[in-house]
Amino acid sequence: MAKTTSDMIVERLLEWGIDTCFGINGDAVNGFFEALRTHADRMRFVHVRHEENAALAAVGYAKFTGRPAACVSTAGPGAVHLLNGLYDAEMDGVPVLAITGMTYHDVIGAHLMQDVESDFLFRDACAFSERVMGPAHAVNATDLAVRKALAARAPAHLAIPADIQSQTEDTNSPKNPPRHTSTAAQVQIPAPPREELERAAEVLNSCTRVAIVAGAGARGAGDALERIADTLGAPIVKAGLGKDAVPDDSPFTTGGMGIIGTRPSHEAFENCDGLLIVGSATAFYEFWPQPGQARGVQIDLNPARLGLRYPIEVGLAGDAAATLTDLMPLLRRKTDRAFLEHAQAGMSQWWDVLREQAHDDVVPMRPQTITWELSELLPDNAIVTSDAGTVTAWGGRLRLRRGMNYSFSGTYCTMGSAVPYAIGAKTAHPDRPVIAFNGDGAMSMGLGELATLAQYRLDITVIVLRNDSLALEVWEQNALLGNPQHGCELHSIDFAKIAEACGLEAFRIEKAGQARNVLSAALAHEGPALVECVVDPYEAPYADTIKNTHADKLVAAYENGEPEARRMARNLLEPARLPMAPAVRHAENELRRFL
Template sequence: MAETVGDYVLRRLREWGVEQVFAYPGDGINGIVAAFGEADDRPRFIQSRHEEMSAFEAVGYAKFSGRVGVCMATSGPGAIHLLNGLYDAKLDHVPVVAIVGQTERSAMGGAYQQEVDLQSLFKDVASEFLVEVNVPEQLPNAIDRAFRTAMTRRAPTAIIIPSDLQTESYSPPGHAFKEVPSSPPGLAAPTMVPPESEIARAAAVLNAGRKVAILVGQGARAAAMEVEQVADVLGAGVAKALLGKDVLSDELPFVTGSIGLLGTRPSYEMMRDCDTLLMVGTNFPYTQFLPGLDQARAVQIDLDGTLIGMRYPVEVPLVGDARSTLQALLPRLSGPTDRAWRETIEGNVSGWWDTMQREAMVDADPINPMRIVWELSERIPLNAIVTSDSGSAANWYARHLRIRGDIRGSLSGTLATMGPAVPYAIGAKFAHPDRPAIAITGDGAMQMNGMAELLTIARYADRWSDRRLVVCVLHNNDLNQVTWELRAMGGAPKFEESQVLPDVSYADFARGLGLEAITVRTPDELGPAWDRVLAADRPAVLDVHCDPEVPPIPPHATFDQARSAARAVLTGDPEAFHLVTQGIKTKIQEALPGRKG
């Protein structure tokens, strides 16, 4: 039989090394779906429960594999559903290729069923590359540019293929006028080093510093060893943007942890007191958590020059990849002989982890949510992949999960959308089927889409050599982060009609799907429950009933935030007494003897 356009699309994906496509079927992609059957499911068609989940799974796969994630959806509503996941990829700089169907060419412009102007729909989210293919000869160049652009620009791209074209015979572009050829798939990662004169200028700024702070993001991941060496030479501390949480081990005594609203006190104090700032591979957005604008001299390294100087006045901008640039910089660095700054940072870090343990062990009703992540951190496999949802779960992930060994972790860092933790973990399992994955999610996100994706987990678990995928649900029947934002930012009491969630047993639901499932209602059950799910031979759900009134207050909360929260209490918050009690019990841990620095 002649090769169809659908057949060719899958052949080209295989040539790009694509092993699975996260997708949901529909008649707008019937020609490609049929091609999967003819190709013996190569690449594999991974069916989610919703197209948005397909996009999130592709993002999770890309984040944890370092390769391009591919998602697919039908025309009209299917394509629309992809958008949230693709925006997550765009804002977190993740390479994803979306392939979407379109109504037949003969019906275009005729207000046909499910006809949507997909080029207008995708022109922002796939602004780096978006193409509609209308003849077979376009295909090689369209697919290859989508992949090369996604990889080079670290962005989502999209290819629109009308449904009738998918079943036509494929014919390659010729050596002819207005036909565009392509090249064999493949692209090496770029290596860029700034000019030697700029390296010298940067070294002069850093060497002059006596209190150097380093901030790393996900762009520094391939340069972890070099960041550690630079920090040692300069006597610096290293803070981590949330997307860079897994760049350096938290066992290093000078790593101050996360920064920002979900950050740590040592990171806050280091930025407050430093005189020099080195930023590597980060686009951390919250300027107020960086040094004062006239306080520190700054050097920034980023592969994308358009992102340099956006968040802080930079004296020396270095456009280059983090590893090569730091390697060029290291021989020119000479740190201070006085290590008092470094010793202060290390003392603060040590004291902070002691404080975090005390806060996690504060009694709550029924369980302190901090303790959920602390107990995980005490026993997590050193090759685990951890995903977190947005909301209060992200607070505990950011502050209490201690990165070490080969642990990887991520969340929706910039879009901060609800719902990606479970599909991210599914994508991670397809990237690394031999490693355990752990999704930390709130019950709001679990009800939004996580429960449905438990079906996807149950369906595909036998494809993973290590079947451990643990979904830990912070079960408090409250849309907790927004509840606290109402209190702290708006000075408004909790509005129960918008915030309270219907109660459901996530463990019972999971058990009905054949998954391991445990309900935890007391603190003493928590550690053994983690031991059990981490030793299970199948995916598991840990349904932990926890206290919604444990405050996710930053360690550097402002007076205005505290005053707003107090006003919320005084104006009739339904949990006023309990939340005040929990706040006092938690925050007093920071003032207990033993805190260093």
């Protein structure tokens, strides 16, 4: 039987090692689904409930494997839905292959239903976006798409008109003889020249207080990072996407950075005279060392990102682990360990404060209760996916041990991404425990995917911090603009009941004393489970790290009529935050007026 365009694309994807596809069918892509059906013994298809989540699941798959997956949608609105998840892949540097349907080839642009030219639409989000013109074009286009996705660490896209998908007859042009392409490929990894490594070592050896920044590009380089940190006596500050670059039980890390980071990380930036940036372009400008304060060296696989966030002196384009290994013999061990030891003492105190907050029996309970107890119970090789909102701050406080992995939508900040990321992670790693850590605003955007977990019996534990608020926006409206909150209240959803209706085992935690036992039972459950955790929306996600300008804006918001001013001021000033955060101390007298 003659092969269709779709057959040829699916078989070429398999030759590239792409054997998993997430998506939803539709009339404009049914020809491609026929090829998925006839290749179902080799191409695994996972049906999700929203096209955006198909792309996000492919992103999760790629983030936790390093290999691309495919995602597929119908034309028009299906393709547009898919696009949002592809921007997530593009901004976090993840290879994904997207396939969308189009209307019939001879009426494109003629105003038929769902007539959107997705090949043009996707070109901003994707490293490659092309319309497949027939069977003769299928293999060539697929090869180019996969190569571009791998080389650029970005999504690539093929748009296939509905009739072309099932077409079998086509003639190759003289410029495109059959079998002239192959799947042989090697992504070029630059290696910094020796003289640049020596320049970098000179900079770092000249400094007495070096801080290291680890981002997504440092994942997989943890051992080398810790050796460098030990040699330089340097604390490792982690950008959000670098949370699992080194585990949180490492003696060298001060945890996260930025407005949802830790105070020891801020102090390291405020007092360093040297900065080594490894695989990070995080944009918290106001929290980086001041320009000129520290001599800077940066390592990044993408040369275009060198010098993007800080005025470095030396930029090293290369793989993080390999470059750090080459740099290591050129560095001199620092005998003065005071800078690192101060950071370590600060981090020990920071964890003590978090522990104290976690065991407070206030109602509604603190989000820190769930973070602390979940950290204690996480299985050794767990994968954790997190979401956008205040849950990003609380997820950043999870204490990852060695062998654990973590990611979230770090640059695009896609709400509702934790569960589809988890679907991708569990599909890729069926034998590893997977936990999706959500807020209620994010979870309510993708409730349909609970049914996906049940449909495929995906053994994923979904944690939902329910505070009936878009709480991050409350704090941002207050602390960034000085305005009272508006438009942030959420109608209460009984997530446990919805989970049960979808076929999941459901749990609820309303008091701190219940947390450990309930979380333990949920993690032990065989099959998908959801834990609804009722928490305080007005617990400050960043009291330790705000600047004086933020504290002044908070005071202005309270003066301007913030309805929860008393409760929020109390949480900022409460005794468990000892010693008091500098910015809170700066505004202490003004904040106390609202108690």
